Amino acid sequence: QVQLVESGGGLVKAGDSLRLSCAASGRTFSRYAMGWFRRASGKEGEFVATINYNGTATFYADSVKGRFAISRDNAKNAVYLQMNSLKSEDTAVYYCAAGSGMGLGPREYDYWGQGTQVTVSS
Secondary structure (H helix, E strand, C coil): CCEEEEECCEEEECCCCEEEEEEEECCCHHHCEEEEEEECCCCCEEEEEEECCCCCCEEECCCCCCCEEEEEECCCCEEEEEECCCCHHHCEEEEEEEECCCCCCHHHEEEECCCEEEEEEC
16 A cells, blocks of 8 residues: 655745655555646646656646656655646646556546645736
8 A cells, every 4th residue: 555645835926836746655656657636626637747667657738748747766755746837727736646557547546645735826
């Protein structure tokens, strides 16, 4: 089993950068693909990015491609989301998730964190 805890959210201005972290417990972290999702208030959840078990493959939603970067450090049991050129539409609660593969849908992930709020003011 994997427990996930996100951190790094906050209030920033449009154009700023922010780095989210997701700390994982458990010895099997390196076996899991990791994903980031987000949910804005009043909207459906949205896929953001995913990375495979060893960090050699990544995939991004079109809305964040070129601005966000997902990475992981298996030695530290952590996954990160570097967010640059933030826009007001990036405002949401961001969740990290662990699953068996690089899925694009939430049902493909087995473990979830509690989320961290990112608010981008225009």
